[in-house]
Amino acid sequence: MDFILVFASLAFLVLSILWIKQLLGAHSSLPLPPNPKGFPILGNLLDLASDEVHVKARDWSREFGEDIISLNVMGSTMIVLNSAKAVSDIFDKRGSNYSDRPDMPMIVDLMGWDWTFALMRYGPRWKEHRRVFHSHFNHSVNEHQEIQLEISKDLLTLLLKSPDSYLQHMRHYTAHIIMKRVYGHTVVDNDDPYVRLVDEASRSTSEAAVPGAFLVDLFPSLKYVPEWMPEWRKLSEAMINVPYNMVKDKFNNGTAEPCFVSTCLEQNAASDAAGKGEILTEELIKDSAAVAYAAGADTSVSTLTTFILAMTLHPEAQKRAQVELDAVLGDRLPTFADKEDLPYVTALMKEVLRWIPVLPLAVPHRTVNSDQYKGYFIPAGASILGNTWAILHDEAVFVEPEKFKPERFIDNNLPDPADSGVFGFGRRACAGKSMALDTIWIAIASVLSVYNIHKAVDGHGNLITPEVKLEPGTISHPAPFKCRIEPRSPAALALIQNAGLGAK
Helix, strand or coil, X not given: CHHHHHHHHHHHHHHXXXXXXXXXXXXXXXXXXXXXXXXXXXXXXXHHHCCCHHHHHHHHHHHHCCCEEEEEECCEEEEEECCHHHXXXXXXXXXXXXXXXXXXXXXXXXXXHXXXXXXXXXXXXXXXXXXXXXXXXXXXXXXXXXXXXXXXXXXXXXXXXXXXXXXXXXXXXXXXXXXXXXHCCCCCCCCCHHHHHHHHHHHHHHHHCCCCCCHHHHCHHHHHCCCCCCCHHHHHHHHHHHHHHHHHHHHHHCXXXXXXXXXXXXXXXXXXXXXXXXXXXXHHHHHHHHHHHHHHHHHHXXXXXXXXXXXXXXXHHHXXXXXXXXXXXXXXXXXXXXXXXXHHHHHHHHHHHHHCCCCCECCCEECCCCEEECCEEECXXXXXXXXXXXXXXXXXXXXXXXXXXXXXXXXXXXXXXXXCCCCCCHHXXXXXXXXXXXXXXXXXXXXXXXXXXXXXXXXCCCEECCCCCECCCCCCCECCCCXXXXXXXXXXXXXXXXXXXXXX
């Protein structure tokens, strides 16, 4: 009874403060962007409980005839941009005012993800972290492509051994690439402790990042309640320290393989010995490594699972890609050197990214100073979200947007989804985009060159058509579905088996 009384008193106090905040909030002679009607005090909080907020936001834009809308979330202003033009006007042309991140008490403070520069507030610390990451991961493309090429062969072997476990194999593939490139670690199987760690941590952040999912994000003072100490924080701490310490120990023993962390440690040692040069702090190395480790695996798995789903449902697109691959490759597997000669395979990848974007609503930005746009007032401190899904499903740009049609990207001057929100917007766009796209492209090209992907068959011989259904969370993971993945021919089988020998 005492707990109930304390909770009720706290709730009353919070709601009272919120009511006063709404009455005394910043005012402007200009109106906020149009917004759907909400409840007293709660505002539009309950609207955020849906797994398809991005669809609702698009529908509200249509209802109001405006590509910018606002939501009142218990006194806080959230603004959603539902067109490519609005996103460009705000995040690109006014980037200095819209490159900050809102406070995220649940993820950053309680779960301990303050180390990831994707969520850092805009400023010198963020710029330094992004600079180091960019210099190592975008100026040395050959390093990650060599790793991706070898591990893609391992993926083909795994799919041959247990095709029904395709999702686990995709997780193994993406995690192995990142662990090899960042930490020099070889992932043997899905029981690898580092694979399990990133999987558990990614699930926790996907759940915690849902807008309005936790009251602490709406009432930051709740983070000071002593009893509130989520277990998820331990995952965050482990992600930073465990793999880094593994490499550091190997480096000190002279057994570390070439990778991002060992390269940074070598550069530090050389600079220290010479008495000059840049010395990277241990925090900066650990943080930059963990960002790649945390962000890259889950999002790439989502995209590759969407690829498998699309091929199961659209054999005509699969066949066209295979005809192109056969004409270019003959009796070998693809390499990155083939990319220019495989335009339809690249178009297929773009359509996968567009059809089910990994993050339908991009990570929110924050307004530094109050602003106005199209006659509407945008208050300082407002959360600004780009609706990636709405942009990539705009029928004025992408005809029949709900259909999977890779050919739309052949000989058409359509926006590339990779540059249209899939990897974020403006100055806060993902710094690892190049590596992620290569991870996805070589997997798609390799799998289609030697495998057919079909609908599964039930016990009565009937084809099973999977639903296009997503699991809850901020990252769009297709719900589990069955399919058949089989070698295309005896020659394809031989290529898979030879690839397995070469990948050992």
